[in-house]
Amino acid sequence: MNIGEKIAALRKQNNMTQEELANHLSVTPQAVSKWENGITSPDISLLGAIASLFHITTDELLGLQAPRAYAAADNDVSNLMLKVRVISVDGDRVNVNIPLSIATFMLESGTKLDFGNEKMKDIDWATITQAVSKGLRGKIVDVTSADGDLVEIIVE
């Protein structure tokens, strides 16, 4: 997701129009439209203000860091992606990006979402998808096990 798409998504989650966002940032609505359509990017001096407006960090805005968990205003899950990251102490790295709709189909059909990974066997997927359907987004699981294995689940 590029910065324009991110701004568009954040704006919609906050039920804001392009004009309202433009007023907050003292720019024209056309400028916001150009950012969201990928024609131009916001000036670096505006990044702090945009991040602050949506209560995220500039790293999160730039996609350098997964957003913390937050409640989204709209409950549309059709375009969401479930991202699972596992980094084990023995050096194994697992990245799985699965459209949430597929994850839901799999769970509904009784298929486990552990992707053959031992460290993901105990995750309560039913509760996670239920929370997501009620609007939970961002980094919803961030666990470091006693062995030092890191498991992150991000919905965005």
Add this chain to the structure above:
Amino acid sequence: MKAMKILVESEKTKIKLFVPLWLMKSKLLIKWIGGKDKSGSFAKIAKNRELIRKIYTELKKHKGLVLVDVISKDAVVKIVI
């Protein structure tokens, strides 16, 4: 044509596959997966034709998606749509 690019690299193996996405609906592939992974989750998915159809329809919408990227001591596995 949408396809699934599969890369598997290990010490002894290097496999690069370019699998057209529609092939995942074929009975032959489903039977093959079921045979290779008798008790695993892939076999369970493969047996469920309705689930395969839904997954296929969704995956078609996600060109460029890195579905799986696994790096371990023994192997590297990457699946891209």
